[in-house]
Every structure is written in structure tokens, then in C-alpha cells.
Amino acid sequence: MNEIEELRPVGETTQFIVIKLGDEQYGIDIKYIDNIVRMQHITRVPKVDEYLKGVINLRGEVIPVMSIRIKMGLEKDVETKSSRIIILKLEQQGTIGVIVDEVREVVTLENERIEKVAYDSKDENANFLCGVGKSDGGLISLLDLNAVVLESV
Amino acid sequence: MDVSQYLEIFLDETNEHLQNLNTQILSLEQDPENMDTINEIFRAAHSLKGMAGTMGYKRMQTLTHDMENVFSEVRNGNIKVKADMIDVLFQCLDALEEYNTNIRESSDEGTNDNGALIKRLNDIMGGDSDDSAAPSGQAPQAQAAETAAVGGGFVGIKLNENQQSVLSEAIRQGKRVYGLTVKVQESCILKAARAFLVFKAIEDTSEIIVSDPSSQDIEDEKFEQHFSLIIVSEAELNEVVKAAKSVSEIEDVSGSVLNLDDVGGAGQTEESHAAETAEPVAAAAPAETVQAPAETPAAAPPAEAAQTPAPAAAPAAKKAPVNRPVVNRTVRVDIEKLDTLMNLVSELIIAKNSLVSASAMSGNSSQAVNEQIEYLESVTTSLHESVMKVRMVPIESTVNKFPRMVRDLQKKLGKKMELYMSGEETELDRTVVDQIGDPLMHLLRNSADHGLESAAVRKERGKPEVGSIFLDAYQDGNNVVIEVRDDGNGIDTKAVKNKAIERGVITPEQGEAMSEKEIINLLFNAGFSTAKVVSDVSGRGVGLDVVKSMIESLSGEVEVKSKLGEGSTWTIRLPLTLAIIQALMVEIGDEKYAIALGSIQTIEDILPSDVKLVQAKEVIQLRDLVIPLIRLNEILDIPSKKDPEENLVVVVVKKGDKLAGLVVDELIGQQEIVIKSLGKYISKCKIISGATVLGDGEVALILDANALI
Numbered sequence: 120m121n122e123i124e125e126l127r128p129v130g131e132t133t134q135f136i137v138i139k140l141g142d143e144q145y146g147i148d149i150k151y152i153d154n155i156v157r158m159q160h161i162t163r164v165p166k167v168d169e170y171l172k173g174v175i176n177l178r179g180e181v182i183p184v185m186s187i188r189i190k191m192g193l194e195k196d197v198e199t200k201s202s203r204i205i206i207l208k209l210e211q212q213g214t215i216g217v218i219v220d221e222v223r224e225v226v227t228l229e230n231e232r233i234e235k236v237a238y239d240s241k242d243e244n245a246n247f248l249c250g251v252g253k254s255d256g257g258l259i260s261l262l263d264l265n266a267v268v269l270e271s272v
Numbered sequence: 273m274d275v276s277q278y279l280e281i282f283l284d285e286t287n288e289h290l291q292n293l294n295t296q297i298l299s300l301e302q303d304p305e306n307m308d309t310i311n312e313i314f315r316a317a318h319s320l321k322g323m324a325g326t327m328g329y330k331r332m333q334t335l336t337h338d339m340e341n342v343f344s345e346v347r348n349g350n351i352k353v354k355a356d357m358i359d360v361l362f363q364c365l366d367a368l369e370e371y372n373t374n375i376r377e378s379s380d381e382g383t384n385d386n387g388a389l390i391k392r393l394n395d396i397m398g399g400d401s402d403d404s405a406a407p408s409g410q411a412p413q414a415q416a417a418e419t420a421a422v423g424g425g426f427v428g429i430k431l432n433e434n435q436q437s438v439l440s441e442a443i444r445q446g447k448r449v450y451g452l453t454v455k456v457q458e459s460c461i462l463k464a465a466r467a468f469l470v471f472k473a474i475e476d477t478s479e480i481i482v483s484d485p486s487s488q489d490i491e492d493e494k495f496e497q498h499f500s501l502i503i504v505s506e507a508e509l510n511e512v513v514k515a516a517k518s519v520s521e522i523e524d525v526s527g528s529v530l531n532l533d534d535v536g537g538a539g540q541t542e543e544s545h546a547a548e549t550a551e552p553v554a555a556a557a558p559a560e561t562v563q564a565p566a567e568t569p570a571a572a573p574p575a576e577a578a579q580t581p582a583p584a585a586a587p588a589a590k591k592a593p594v595n596r597p598v599v600n601r602t603v604r605v606d607i608e609k610l611d612t613l614m615n616l617v618s619e620l621i622i623a624k625n626s627l628v629s630a631s632a633m634s635g636n637s638s639q640a641v642n643e644q645i646e647y648l649e650s651v652t653t654s655l656h657e658s659v660m661k662v663r664m665v666p667i668e669s670t671v672n673k674f675p676r677m678v679r680d681l682q683k684k685l686g687k688k689m690e691l692y693m694s695g696e697e698t699e700l701d702r703t704v705v706d707q708i709g710d711p712l713m714h715l716l717r718n719s720a721d722h723g724l725e726s727a728a729v730r731k732e733r734g735k736p737e738v739g740s741i742f743l744d745a746y747q748d749g750n751n752v753v754i755e756v757r758d759d760g761n762g763i764d765t766k767a768v769k770n771k772a773i774e775r776g777v778i779t780p781e782q783g784e785a786m787s788e789k790e791i792i793n794l795l796f797n798a799g800f801s802t803a804k805v806v807s808d809v810s811g812r813g814v815g816l817d818v819v820k821s822m823i824e825s826l827s828g829e830v831e832v833k834s835k836l837g838e839g840s841t842w843t844i845r846l847p848l849t850l851a852i853i854q855a856l857m858v859e860i861g862d863e864k865y866a867i868a869l870g871s872i873q874t875i876e877d878i879l880p881s882d883v884k885l886v887q888a889k890e891v892i893q894l895r896d897l898v899i900p901l902i903r904l905n906e907i908l909d910i911p912s913k914k915d916p917e918e919n920l921v922v923v924v925v926k927k928g929d930k931l932a933g934l935v936v937d938e939l940i941g942q943q944e945i946v947i948k949s950l951g952k953y954i955s956k957c958k959i960i961s962g963a964t965v966l967g968d969g970e971v972a973l974i975l976d977a978n979a980l981i
Contacts, residue, residue, distance in 0.1 A: 164957055
């Protein structure tokens with residue numbers, strides 16, 4: 120991570136956690152993240168949408184866990200050593216966990232280096248993004264969490 | 273003064289007082305002469321006035337003030353309780369209720385002056401005091417008291433019968449009765465605290481019989497600079513005065529000895545007329561000061577003169593201590609704090625479960641560890657029970673408003689009816705009690721409007737003219753049952769069926785195939801009302817479906833039984849607790865599920881050959897009952913681990929009087945589980961009512977047997 124960047128005043132920058140799903144890098148706004156936990160046993164809940172993987176016990180609380188991969192139409196999750204569950208705290212949906220292949224790093228992006236993506240009704244996955252950030256490590260697709268977590272009708 | 277922080281307490285207490293007033297006025301209607309009731313009403317009205325005044329709600333204060341005046345007159349026997357007066361009083365309560373609602377919503381009492389009501393209240397006082405023609409002896413006395421009140425406030429104290437008899441009894445026993453007026457320094461900040469110290473100092477040697485303002489008001493600092501007391505003492509007056517004066521920031525204490533006439537006279541009741549001959553003495557009494565040394569002989573002759581009312585007073589005096597209202601020692605606690613406490617208890621139970629399973633896992637657990645775990649288990653269970661009990665309140669607070677409601681309905685509907693309630697002391701979780709009011713109200717209205725016939729029809733059918741509605745509550749195992757029963761017409765299933773077809777709820781063919789019970793259940797459909805005339809009591813088409821959904825949201829259920837011509841019974845069944853339950857843990861495939869013990873009837877071991885097919889559905893026969901089978905592995909999409917040739921483990925569950933057999937792979941055992949919500953994010957799965965964390969940290973889902981049947 121670029122150390123000079125960290126010294127820049129906050130307000131003009133946003134911090135993202137960079138995760139991997141397959142070969143692509145995605146960014147999740149750090150302000151939504153409550154916790155990152157290792158993969159653990161997920162209790163399946165019957166009769167719900169496929170992307171809802173079930174519930175886990177997080178320090179005595181029962182938290183639903185979803186698969187971003189299935190939601191975005193990617194291949195099913197393969198559990199590896201680097202798989203993690205990111206616990207998000209959202210205003211509307213409350214606490215919810217999402218499964219990611221790998222958590223890589225935290226980046227701080229200047230807001231000028233974030234480009235908005237145009238809405239494209241054909242490209243479904245683009246609807247899950249709120250922008251693309253240019254970082255030293257390459258391009259990061261920034262996830263629009265509300266769209267990701269939103270219940271599919 | 274900023275009073276907003278007291279608003280919650282004010283609203284709570286106002287509600288309590290209004291409820292109390294409702295109940296008392298209702299019983300006053302039955303028994304207009306009951307002095308205890310009248311006193312209770314007076315006290316409640318007085319407290320309301322004080323509270324409204326403190327909070328600055330002037331209109332509310334004015335109204336309660338006038339109500340209090342009426343009761344004061346009733347208490348003094350100047351006016352009699354009449355039917356129209358009860359009506360006015362109820363209207364006053366409604367108006368107060370309205371103020372209260374306004375305050376709750378906008379922290380403002382609104383602008384309704386209720387002038388008409390106030391006028392009627394004043395009419396009651398004016399009109400009736402004329403025909404009761406205040407006894408001549410009373411006027412000068414009252415005057416004397418008024419003039420004296422400037423010097424010594426205690427003379428103005430009004431005594432009720434009990435207090436009077438206690439005082440006259442004390443005098444007869446040779447004890448001394450003093451009146452004291454205490455003046456607190458103007459600069460005093462903690463007036464209530466000073467008053468408390470004065471009370472304490474006096475109570476060392478004497479017993480305080482009455483105070484003005486009431487001790488409650490003094491405690492709440494609802495007095496200016498003065499307060500007055502009447503005490504029974506064995507000590508000399510100047511000792512008592514000295515003791516009171518020794519409290520700092522007390523400016524002055526004046527006192528005098530009261531004799532029997534003062535006691536009667538101050539009360540201004542009929543007993544005092546007997547002592548009319550002794551009137552000059554009574555008028556002179558306030559003039560007797562501390563310095564007057566020989567009190568006792570002076571008091572003797574009037575005592576003799578007052579002998580006449582004594583026999584009447586004597587039994588009352590014996591009764592007096594019993595009649596004193598019992599003060600409950602309670603603490604108001606925010607329900608949120610109780611929720612937190614309950615959550616902590618839940619955590620503790622989870623931790624205990626973990627400990628149990630960890631010790632079982634390690635295998636080498638010693639005797640000592642096991643004993644301690646058992647001990648811990650019993651402690652957590654009792655802790656859970658105690659916390660539950662703290663959260664439990666009698667349903668009384670909710671059902672108490674119903675007699676009043678039925679009384680109003682009676683007038684509105686022009687039917688004669690009587691509400692009989694039992695089991696008001698049955699306790700339920702606070703949150704449940706708060707929410708059960710509306711469904712019950714719907715059911716009662718329904719019974720009153722649709723259930724009961726008009727008096728003429730009832731007479732024709734040979735029933736008593738006055739219809740009866742019963743509200744019975746009782747505990748049944750882990751459930752609380754509330755029944756609303758009426759002896760009215762019952763449910764006309766034909767009319768219901770026709771209506772349902774007319775409304776398009778069912779097709780005529782469906783109607784033919786339906787059992788009576790199914791037809792009755794149609795009533796719980798949204799937008800269904802069979803009332804021929806839409807009244808403002810019921811018949812808006814909302815009601816029974818709302819009742820059902822509200823009760824189901826409390827994890828309860830509602831059932832109807834009805835016999836045409838004889839009446840219907842609505843049964844509401846609610847779980848005692850919502851948070852922690854005993855459950856049976858079962859295994860299906862690799863997954864663990866919990867089934868609430870409360871819904872389980874029996875557990876059966878069934879041979880595969882005993883499973884029969886009826887209309888292509890699997891059933892088993894059990895002691896003359898045919899029970900449908902539900903294979904949980906199919907419903908939950910889990911491959912079963914069991915060989916189809918093996919015996920089936922069937923958990924028979926009950927919903928109302930329907931049974932079903934749930935086929936599981938294995939039974940694990942009974943366990944106390946803490947119910948956690950799956951959250952609104954996973955709300956689509958109706959057969960799962962929640963989740964729980966097991967001892968090993970895993971999450972198990974709780975099956976909702978009601979949804980499965």
C-alpha cells in the first residue's frame with residue numbers, strides 16, 4: 120500500500136477492502152464492514168433462494184450468510200483455506216455475511232480516482248457495481264452492496 | 273421547569289389512575305353507598321389533578337379539579353350518587369383519556385376545554401347540594417374552620433370515617449391528639465426531604481393519622497410552605513413541637529391539642545351533629561395553644577357528650593387498620609432493561625450448554641465437574657425462571673377496561689348484556705399483555721354485536737333477557753388460554769358459507785365439500801364480515817383476520833367452537849414465554865432441528881408396513897386416530913440416512929385438535945434452547961420459526977410445527 124496516500128486528509132478519500140472472486144478483484148467500502156471471519160460451518164436453511172447459504176453463529180448471534188458468486192451468476196463457491204466470510208452491517212438489511220474467495224488488502228482511493236460505471240441493462244453484473252477504482256494494483260470493481268444484498272424478486 | 277423527562281412516568285401513572293377510576297366508578301354504579309370506593313375515586317382524581325397541574329396541563333387539571341369537587345361532596349354525604357352522574361363521570365374519563373392520548377402523541381393536551389362537561393359537573397354539585405340542604409350546624413363550623421385555617425392549617429383537614437373513628441378511639445383510650453402546622457423556610461430547596469425528616473421526628477413519639485396535603489403529595493413536593501398533620505401521641509405537645517422544630521430549615525411549628533369535637537367537627541360528617549351541643553367548645557378549640565397546660569380534663573366532658581355515635585364508630589375503628597390501602601413496594605423498570613437482562617440470561621444458558629457438551633466431549637470428566645455442571649444447570653434454570661417472572665404481569669391491566677367497554681356497548685347496541693371475567697390474575701409476558709388487548713377487544717365486540725341476540729329474540733328463544741359474555745383466562749401447562757364465550761346465537765355456518773360464495777372467497781363446489789369447522793375458519797379471512805348491518809361497533813370487515821394475525825405474531829393460536837343457537841367460544845392459546853423454550857432435538861440426514869416440546873404430543877416407533885395410503889397420502893393409525901405423516905427429509909430437501917426397511921421414528925405434533933406425524937431419522941434429546949430470530953433477511957421460509965445456538969456453537973433451526981400441519 121502506498122504510505123504517502125495514507126497521510127492524505129480523510130474526506131477526499133475512501134477506504135476499500137479488496138477481495139477476490141475468481142480472477143477479479145472487487146472492493147467493499149470499509150464503512151459497511153463489521154468483521155471478517157474464517158469460513159465455518161454454515162447451517163443450511165431450507166426453502167430459500169439458492170444464494171442464501173444459511174446461517175452462522177457469530178458470538179451468539181445468528182447471522183445469515185449469502186454467496187456473492189451465486190448472486191452475481193458466477194460459479195459456485197469452492198471452499199479453500201483463504202475463503203472468508205465478511206460480516207456487513209447495512210442500514211436496511213441489518214447484519215449479513217458474504218462469502219469471498221480471498222481478502223487481499225485495504226486500499227485508500229482518492230475519490231477522483233473512482234470512476235462511475237454507466238448503467239447497462241444488458242450487463243447484469245454491472246448493476247452490482249457502483250464504480251471502478253484505479254489503484255496501483257490495477258483496476259478494482261467497487262461493489263454496490265445494497266444491490267448485492269437486495270433480495271431478488 | 274422542564275418536565276419533559278417526567279412525561280413517560282406521567283403518562284404511565286395517568287393511565288393507571290384512569291384505569292383505576294374506571295373500575296371504581298363501575299363498582300360505584302353497583303354499590304353507590306360504598307365509602308371505600310368513593311374514597312378511592314377521590315384519591316385517584318386528586319392525584320390526577322396534582323399530576324396534571326405539575327406538568328402544566330391546565331385543561332386536564334381543571335376537569336379533574338371539578339371531578340374531585342364532586343367526589344368531595346359525595347364523600348361528605350352532601351350529594352348522592354345517581355345514574356346520570358355516573359354517565360357524566362364516564363364522559364369525563366373519556367375526555368381525560370383524550371387529553372392523555374393527545375399528550376402521548378404531541379406532548380400537548382390539545383385545545384378541547386370540555387366546557388360542557390365541566391358545566392354538568394358543576395350542575396351536579398349545585399343542584400344536589402340544594403335538595404340535601406346542608407345541615408345548619410355545619411355552616412358555622414365550616415366557617416370556623418376556614419377562619420382558623422389562616423392560623424393553623426390543620427383545622428381545615430378533612431377526616432374520613434375511619435380516621436375519625438381512629439382518633440375518637442385514641443382519645444377515649446386516653447391518648448392525646450394534636451394538630452400541627454409546619455412551616456418550611458421559603459429558601460428551602462428540598463422541601464420534601466425536610467418534610468420527611470419532620471415526619472420521622474414526629475413518628476418517634478407519635479402516630480401520624482392524616483396529613484394535608486397527603487403524604488404522597490408531600491413526598492412529591494406538591495405543597496407550598498405549609499403542611500398540616502393530625503397525630504396521636506403519648507408525648508406532651510411541646511415535646512412533639514420541639515422535635516419537629518429541631519429539623520433544620522423549618523421556620524415554625526404551631527400545634528394544639530384536639531379533643532373529640534374537633535375530631536368530629538373537622539370531618540364535617542353526620543357524627544358531628546350529635547355533638548352539636550358542644551359546639552362552642554369546638555369553635556374555641558383551635559384557640560387552645562401550646563401553653564395551655566391542663567388539656568385532659570377539658571376534653572373529658574365533650575367526650576361524654578359524643579358517646580352516642582361511639583357504638584357505631586367502634587366497629588369501624590377495629591376495622592380501620594385492615595382497610596388501610598396496602599402499599600406495594602415496587603420499582604418501575606424500563607422494559608428495555610429487562611430485555612437486556614433476558615438476553616444475558618440467554619447467553620448464559622448457551623454458555624452452560626457449551627460447557628455441558630464440552631465436558632461430554634472430553635470424556636474424562638470427573639465426578640466433581642459433573643456435579644458443578646448440574647449445579648450450574650439448576651442455577652441458570654431458576655435464574656431464567658425468575659427473570660421470566662419479573663417480565664410477567666397479570667393480564668388484569670389489559671382486561672380491566674373491558675367491563676366499561678361492555679357497558680358502553682350495551683347502550684350503543686341497545687342489547688342487555690353482562691360481562692363475567694375470571695382469571696384476571698393470570699400472568700403473561702409483558703410484551704404479550706400489551707398486545708393482547710386489541711384482539712380481545714375485537715372478540716368481545718364481535719360477541720356483543722354478532723353473537724348476542726336482542727332482548728326480544730332472546731326472550732322468544734327462552735333465554736334470559738340479559739346476554740352473558742364470559743372472559744376466562746387460565747394457565748394450561750406452558751400456555752395461557754384466554755376464552756371469550758357468549759351464550760348468543762352461535763355462528764350460522766350456512767350464512768357464512770353463502771356469504772363466502774357471494775364474496776368469491778370460495779366457489780359453490782368448494783362450499784359443498786367443506787366441513788363446518790372449515791367454514792367457521794373462513795371467518796378469519798381478510799375482508800369478511802357477516803353483520804347484516806354495518807355498525808360502528810363491528811362490521812367494517814376488519815377484525816377477525818386481524819385478530820388471527822396478531823395472535824399468530826405472538827406465536828399463539830386462535831380457535832372457534834360454536835353451536836347454532838347456543839353460543840360460541842373463541843379460544844386463544846399463547847405461549848408463556850417467547851425467548852427460551854424446552855425443545856426436542858432431532859436429526860434428519862446430517863442436520864439437526866429443534867421441535868418445541870409444547871407442540872409435541874407423543875413419540876412413536878412405527879413399522880414401515882403400518883404406513884397406509886389414504887388419497888395417495890401416507891397416514892398411520894394410532895389408537896383409533898388416523899394421523900397424516902409428514903416426511904421431514906422430503907420437506908426440508910435432505911437425503912435421509914435411514915434404510916427404508918427400518919422402523920420410522922414419528923414425532924406426533926398437535927395444532928389445536930389437528931395431529932400430524934413428523935418422520936425424523938434420529939432423536940437426540942430434550943434441551944433448553946434460546947430462540948434467536950433468523951432476521952428479516954431470511955423470512956421466506958415459513959416452516960422455520962427461528963434458530964438456536966447449540967452447545968458446540970453450531971446453529972440449529974427450529975421447526976414450526978404449526979406451519980407444517
